[in-house]
Each structure stands twice: as C-alpha cells, then as structure tokens.
Amino acid sequence: MELRQLKYFLTIAKCKSITNAAEILHISQPALSKMMKGLEEELGLTLLLRSNKSNELTDAGLIVMEYAQKIFSEIDNMTTTLNDLTNLKRGEIQIGLPPIIGSLFFPNIMANFHKEYPNIKMNVTEYGAAKVVKSVKDGELDLGVAVLPVDGRTFNIYPIVEERMKLLVHHEHRLASLKKVHLKELKDEELIFYHEDFALHDIMWKKFIESGFEPKILFKSSQWDLMSEMVAANLGVTILPESICNRVMNKRIRIIELIPITPWNLALITKKDKYLSYAGRTFIDYISKHSSSRIVYNLKL
Template sequence: MELRQLRVFMEVAKYKSMTKAAESLHISQPALSKSIMTLEEELGMKLLIRTNKTSDVTDAGKVVLEYAQKMNVLMDEMSTTLNDMTNLKRGQINIGLPPIIGSLFFPKVMAKFHHAYPNVELNITEYGGARVVKSVEEGEFELGVAVMPIDEQEFQVYPIVEEEMKLLVYKDHPLADRKLVDLKDLKEEEFIFYHEEFALNKIMKKHCIAAGFEPKILFKSSQWDLMTEMVAANLGVTILPDSICNRAANSDIKIINLQQEIMWSLAVITKKERYISNAGRTFLDFILKDPL
C-alpha cells in the first residue's frame, strides 16, 4: 500500500466521482481506477460502490478514509516541520474563517501581515463557524477563527473580539421607536437567521428559547448584507453583531439595543497537541499583538 493510493482514494471519496477526482489530480481516469482496484485487492475489501453517476464509500471504505486522513495530516505536519527547520523565512498557513469574520475584520490584518512577511502564503478558506471548528479538529486548518464558547479541553483558545448583539427592524416596525427591547417581545416576530452551520444560528436560538419561545425563522442566509437588506424590505427582523449593524447604512433600518446582554465573542483556535508551523505561530503572535 502506498500513500499515493490513499490520496487517490481520498479524492474519489471527496468528489464521489472518478471523473472529477481524476481531473482534480490531473491523472487519467483509467490510471485512477487501477490505483483504487489495486488498493482494494491489497486490503481484500471493496472500498467503493460504483454506479454510472457516483462512487459511494462502503463501510470498509469509511474506515480506510478515516485513517488515510490522519496519515495525510501527519505527512503534512512532517513537511511543515522540515520546512521550518530549513527555511524559517518562508511558510504557508491554512486558516479557516467564517465569511462574516473574513469580510469584517481580516482584509486589513492580512494586508499588514503580508507587508511584514511577504514570503508567507496565507491560504484562507471560508466555512461556517461550526465547520471551521470541526476542520481545525480534523487537521484541515492549523488555525481557525470561531465564535465562543469553544471546548478548551480540545482546543487552545485565543480571544480576539467581543461585541454586543443588536436588533434590526424595519423603520415602520411597531418596535422601531424603542430604545431598548426585551427578547421576549420578539416572540411573534418572523426572524431572518444565519444558516445552521453558522454559530450565530445556535447562539440566537439558545437565547430565544431561554426567553420562552422558539424563533419563527422565515429566511436563512449566509450573507449579512442580504440579511440586512431583507430587514430593509420589511421581510422580518434579525439580530446581528454591532460591527455589522454599523455597516447596515440604510435609512429603512432601525438598530435597537437588547435588554439582555448577548455577546458575540471571537477567538483564534488551534488543536491542542498539534504542531503549529513557525509561520502559523508568527501569524498568531501578530494578530494577538494587535487585536481586531
């Protein structure tokens, strides 16, 4: 068994398609099929169920995939460690960011870091907060930015931002003239929420339930600007961090403080006991020295 075979199998499992995997790896489909068949013969088990359209992973394939991913992470860590030893001025950082955080805070940070360390490559991937946490845990990213609270037994947590959440309503909404609104007064409102993969979805559901009601969710989105435009069109209400509210410059929207103090806290996270590259540690020190 070779690592190359396992990486081919991981790519097929990722795309659930021999054709797409072959395109991604820049190899011919017959060569890819032969690699998978050889791996199956060596293991004595079927790893994929092939149909005309998809290639689904079998139960045995799921076990192989799990170990292959772990081995791939270890190989990446070995390469990173060796790179640090031989060329400390160069590096690469894989960072996971929720889109809301990337668009609000990180362009300036990345620009400053690039000017200070032009030979360090920043690979940014945007996922919802919950998926960022999972991806850091699984080794896809060495650094991630996530919404608190975070399991501090599993991760090293470095707080960087804390903001208050505020209510956004249409200008002619019955609550628009209020300076302060209790969350329980929103029981009959229709909400515009983030999708489930975003931490804000879970945070706001939790607070609504604590106030005595299950929120009526009319729309879900992954884009804060679309959410604020929906409020401006009188399609519902939403609750967003203060920095987003400050960007919602629309005369059709009223921004109101909540009686309950609901905080939006961000942190950089790393998986405990995982090796962090010299470039990764440098970026972490850089952002902690000058918090967002």
Template sequence: MELRQLRLFMEVAKQKSITKAAENMHLSQPALSKSIIALEEELGMTLIIRTNKTSDLTDTGKVVLEYAQKMNALQDEMKTTLNDMTNLTRGQINIGLPPFIGSLFFPRVMAKFHHAYPNIELNITEYGGARVVKSVEEGEFELGVAVLPLDEQQFDIYPIVEEEMKLLVYKNHRLASRKEVEIEDLTDEEFIFYHDEFALNQMMRDHFIAAGFEPKILFKSSQWDLMSEMVAANLGITILPQSICNRVFTKDIKIIDLRPAIMWRLAVLTKKDRYLSIAGKTFIDFILKEPL
C-alpha cells in the same frame, strides 16, 4: 496504498463528484476513476456509490475518509515541523474563516501581516463557524476563527473580539421607536436568520429557547448584507453583531439594543497537542497585538 490515492479520494468525497474532483486535481476523469477503483480493490470494499449526478460515500468510505484526513494532516504536520527545523524563511498557514468574520475584520489585518511577513503564504477557506471548528479538529486547518464558547479541552483558544449583538427592524416596525428591547418581546416576530452551519444560528437559538420560545424563521442566509436588505424591505427582523450594524447605511432600518445584552465573542483556535508552525505562531502573535 499511496497517500496520493487517499488525497484523490478525499477530493471526490469533498466534491461529491468524480468529474469536479478531477478538474480540481488537474487529472482526467478516467485517471481519477482508475485510482479510486484501485484503492477499492486493495481494500476489498466499495467506497463510493456512483450515480449520474453524484458520488456519495458508503459507510466504509466514510471510515476511510476519516483516516485519510488524519494521515494527510500528519503528513502536513511533518512537513511543517521539518521546514521549521531547517529554518526556512518561507511558511504557509491554512486558515478557516466564517464568511461573516472574514469580511468584517480580516482583509486589513491580512494585508498588514502580508507586508510584515511577505514570505508567509496564507491559504484561507471560508466555512460556517461550526464547520471551521470541526475542520481544525480534523487537521484540515492549522488554525481557525470561531465564536466562543469552544471546547477548551480540545482547543487552544486566543480571544480576539468581543461586542454586542443588535436588533435590526424596519423603520415602521412596532419596536422601531424603542431604544432597548427585551428578548421576550420578539416571541411573535418573523426572523431573517443565519444558515444552520453558522455558530450564530445555535448561539441565538439557545438565547431564544432560554427566553421561552423557538424563533419563527422566515429566511436563512449566509450574507449579512442580504439579511439587512431583507429587513429594509420589511420582510422580517434580524440580529447582527455591532461591527456589521456599523456597515448598515440606510434610513429604512432601526438598530436597537437587546436586553439582556448578548455578546459575540470571537477567538482564534488551534487543536491542542498539534504542532503549531512558526508561521502559525507568528500569525497568532500578530493578530493578538493588531486591533481588529
């Protein structure tokens, strides 16, 4: 069994398609299929269910994927440790960012970081917050950014942002003239909500349930601009962080304070007990000093 075989298998699992995985890995489809078959023969188990449209993992395939991810993370950690020990001037950081957060805060910060440290390469992947957390735990990312609270027993946490969530309603909505709205007043409203993989989804659900109701969700989106445009079209209401509200430029939307206030707290996270590269430490130090 070779690590390259496991990387190819991981890519197939990620893409759920041998064809797409082969394209991403710059291999012919027969060559990739041959590698996966060889891995299956060596293990004596079927790892992938092949159909015309997709390539799904078997139960044994899921177990192999879990170990392949750990082995790949260990190899990356070994390379990083050796690079740091040899005092290389170059570095590389794999970062997981939720789309909301990435578009709001990071373009300017990353531009400044690149100017300050031009030889450190930032590899950024956008996932929903919950998936970012899981990917840091599994070793896919050296560090990520996610919404607090997080498990402090599993992760080292570096808070970077704290701001209020705001209610957005159409200009003629029954609540539009109010300066403040109690969460309980939203019981009968239809919401434009965040996709399930977003940490904001569960965070806001928890607040609604604590207030005694389950939100009526009309649409789900991963794009804050689309969510605000839906509000402007009088399709429903939504709740977004202050930083996003500051980018909503339309007279068709009223932005209202929520009571009690709901705070949106962001933090950089790294997995506890995992080696953190010099490049990673440098980035964390930089972002903690740089106002977002």
C-alpha cells in the same frame, strides 16, 4: 557511505592531492588515505589514480564528485530553507474563516501581515464557524476563527473580538422607536435567520428557547448584507453583531440594543497537542498584538 567521506573526497578532488587535502582538513595523510580506500571498497570502484605528484579522478571518481556536489548543494539549500523558516521568512498557514467574520475583520490584517512576511503563504478556507471548529479539530486547518464558547479541553483559545448582538428592524416597525428590546418581545416576529452551519444559529436559538419560545424563521441566509436588506424591505427582523450593524447604512433600518445582553466573542483557535508551524504561531502573535482582545473592523495597522 558517510557524508564525511564524500566531503573529504571533494576536498581531494579540488586539491588533486591527498597530502594537500589532509592539511586543509586537519587530519593525517594516512588517515585520509585509509578513509578514501574504505570509500572505494564500499563502492567497488577506483575513484583516485594515485601517484607521487598528484591524485587524478577516474571516470567513476568524476561521477561520485558530480553527485557529491549535488548532495552538498541540497544540504545547503535545506539549511537555508530551515533558517528562513525559523527566521519567519517563509512558511504556509491553513486558515479557516467564517464568511461574515472574514469580510469584517481580516482584509487589513492579512494585507499588513503579508507586507511584513511576504514569503508566508496564507491559504484561506471559508466555512461557517461550526465547520471551522470541526476542521481545526480534524487537523484539516492549522487554525481558525471561531465564535466562543468552544471546548477549552480541545483547543488553544486566543480571544480577538468582544462584541454584542443587536436587533435590526424596519424604521416603521412597532419597535423602531425603542432604545432597548427584550428577546421576549420578538415572540411573534418573523426572523431573518442564519444557516445551521453558522455558530450564531445555535447561539441565538438557545437564547430564544431560554426566553420561552421558538423563533419564527422566515428566511435563512449566510450573507449579512442580504439579511439587512430584507429588513429594509420590511420582510422581517434580524439580529446581527455590532460590527456588522456599524456597516449598515440603510436609512430604513433602525438598530436597537438587545436584552438580555448576548455576547458575540471571537477567538483564534488551534488544536491542542498538534504541531503549529513558526508561521502559524507568528500569525497568532501578530493578530494578538494588533487586537488587544478586540479587532476593530476598520483598524489601520
């Protein structure tokens, strides 16, 4: 059975005449009659009661007409949905965001993206940056925000943020009056550090090793506000990205430049050779357009 046969059959049913249907379909009457005979033979049922004046539907013909109408209705719906998809009126994106990064940069971005594309659904999963990278690689997520560097052989990389790490100390700390502090000066300090599933854990650990020592970890957390408040309570020192430091308002905390410079660069990543939906590509284009390689945390789009 072909869709063309069903389409022609519906035209006959509407006209109640093979002759009139043939004129509308721009085919010869004998060819249309032959096609309908072929459909009846395939189904093993008579669909049309033929006479010189009109062609009425049999009970079987009425059933075929009903289902044919449903089939073409669904085809129309499919076409509309695909057109909406390619015109970016609808879609779905699986996004991975590290908790710290998500709260800093993405509420305004997502709110404005949703206003522009209200039928694109964004499913956000919060993972540490290391797990975001793994989940994108495994295909669990369409795209994610990662702390650079990541493997350029595996991922497409779209830079969005370029910042530096800074040192936070209590205002009565021995280093509080300095404008710059070298990592080597933190050898004997107790550090408020990051959990292992955060990319910053490995980045900063490597920096300390390069400076000649292993850091003394007092406490590990995934919450930047808790980390800064522990510094304010004079329990230790911590190192956080510039944008987070800009949100720290506690007067008991001093924020100091760190040397050597430790970059904190973020990027959207997708897995190479994996299909990315229209919605996903549009989200990347949208962020890239509004970031210019840097999303300011209080950006007003």
